[in-house]
Amino acid sequence: MNNLFENFDSISEKEWKTKVQVELKGLEYNETLVWGTSDQINVKPLYTKNDISYQEVQPLPRTTTDWKIISKYTGNPKQDYSFLYGFEISSHQLIEALPSLPQYLDLFISVDDLADIHAFNSVKNLKYLDFDIFGYYAQNGLWSTETKEESFTLVSDILKNESFEKAIAIQGDVYQNAGANHVQQLAITLAHAVEYLETFGPEAAHKIWFKFATGNNYFFEIAKFRAFRFLWKLILEQYAIDAEAIIYATNSLRNKSKLDQYNNVIRSSIEANAMVLGGCDIINIQSYDQLYETTDFGLELAAKQQLLLQKESNLDQFSDPVAGSYYIESLTNQLAEKALELFKTIQTVGGFVKALENETIQDYIYTSARKEQKEFDTQGIHLIGVNKYKNPNEKLPAVRKEKVVKPALFLPIVPSRLAEKIERQS
Incomplete structure (x- = not known):
């Protein structure tokens, strides 16, 4: 059987650009069709095999094609968990709920009280401690x-506790939520994790x-997760350690x-798809109404968004469906290269903790956040129903936000939302 493509004349990238330049009728190619990002990556309208090296392309180093669908535990005895792999649950909730929780569910435990940690040794289905x-x-x-010193001693004790499969949750999500770009999220999260390796072995x-938190820049988010998995493997090779990167998204x-909160369902669906294609191991889709009081309906809807991707779209049948894509492979390589350089810069100032204390990391994040906020305020970034196609009749109840000031040693990294200013005006 003849190759189908033998019936068509090939065209080089140069010929394609020449043809496009004619169609642009004098407009500049780079100014019209190439757009830049906050990661200092220029996105082209066309990617070819010349943009990647197939010798370097390989599927993600994962042991499974499936992912864990988890949800927030509410304490409602009628909460449906038949389609879940596990619950995100606080330590106080766990102590009360333990008798009624099935032992096949994985538990993702956030700590309310440090004293609770030592009460879990007899629990069979402990998996992930969020500490x-x-x-x-x-x-x-x-x-x-x-x-x-007390914090370090506590970590040393936790690392020795065999009750938990994983005990240290690197909070990389806070950097995205605070406004860091993709390169910064990767580099800072790597430096954050390496601080543990350097401190505790x-x-x-x-x-x-x-x-990790997942934003709405679909292809960049896919590439972010893929780049991180390769970078973590690269770093562990320097320590002669072989450990898989378990990614919760x-x-x-x-x-x-x-405002127009039902649009959050669409946003979270796009983000969930990026998490799956990016190869995340554990996915927790947040409820569309999480900024109010999260409802059981919202949580069920959020979990079933993943079921559609898993059971109807069959995305759990592929180990790495985007491998070999010229565009995504190019993004993955560029993000990895830039993140590695930034990671090295953070290490040269003394590592993660030192870079926090001299506010190098905060400078990176808040500079990016201010730029993004300015773009949003000037309509460079759109959120449908918020700063674009807004419902003029929608009014939000006035909520007084109390400001809690702690005697911090340095400027903390605090999450913020782009829509907050507009919400206050509604």
Whole structure:
């Protein structure tokens, strides 16, 4: 059987550009069709095999094609968990709910009280402890205990606890929610994780898992997850450690709004698809009404968004469906290269903690956040129903936001949403 493409004349990239230049009728090709991003990556209208090296293309190093669908535990005895792999649950909730929770569910436990940690040793289905002293330090400017030494001792004890499959959750999601671009998210999250390896030893890598937030730049988000998995593998090779990057992904809060909130369903669906194609291991889609009081209906709808992708679209049948895509492979390589350079820069100033204390990391993030906010305020970035096609009759109830000031050692990294200013005016 003849190759179908033998019936068509081939065309080079140069010939394609020449033809397009004629059609542009004098307009500049780069100014008209090439657009830049906050990651300092120029996106072209055409990608070819010349943009990637097939010798370097390989499927994601994953052991499974499936992903865990998890949801927030509400305490409602009628909450449907028949289609879930596990629950996100607080330590206080777990102590009360333990007798009624099926042991086949994986539990993702956030810590309300540090004393709760030692009460879990007899629980059979403990999997993931959501604990991160360096993440707390970054977000609060303070250690989670009275002293740094106490925090370090607590981590050492947790790493020895065999009850948890994974015990340290690198809070990479906070950087996206605070306004960091993709390169910054990758580099800072890597530096964050390496701080554990340097402080507690390379073996800590086996107890680490990663939390990421996913924004609406679809292809860049796919490439972000793929780039991170390769970068973490590259770093672990320097420590002679072989450990898989377990990636937990959820939706970004930065692009969510209380205005026209049903649009959040569409946003989270696009983000969920990017998480799947990016190869995330655990996905927790947030409820469309999470900015109000999350409802059982909202949580069920969020989980079933994933079921559509998994059971109807059959996206769990492929290990890496985007491998070999000229565009995504090019983005993956560029993000990885730029993130590695930024990671090295952070390491040269002393690593993650030192870069927090001298506010190098905050400068990166907040510079990016201010630029993004300005673009949103001037209609360079659109959120449907918020700053574009807004419902003029929609009014939000006035809510007084109390400002809590803590005696921080440095400027903390605080999440913010693009829509907050417009919401206050509604």
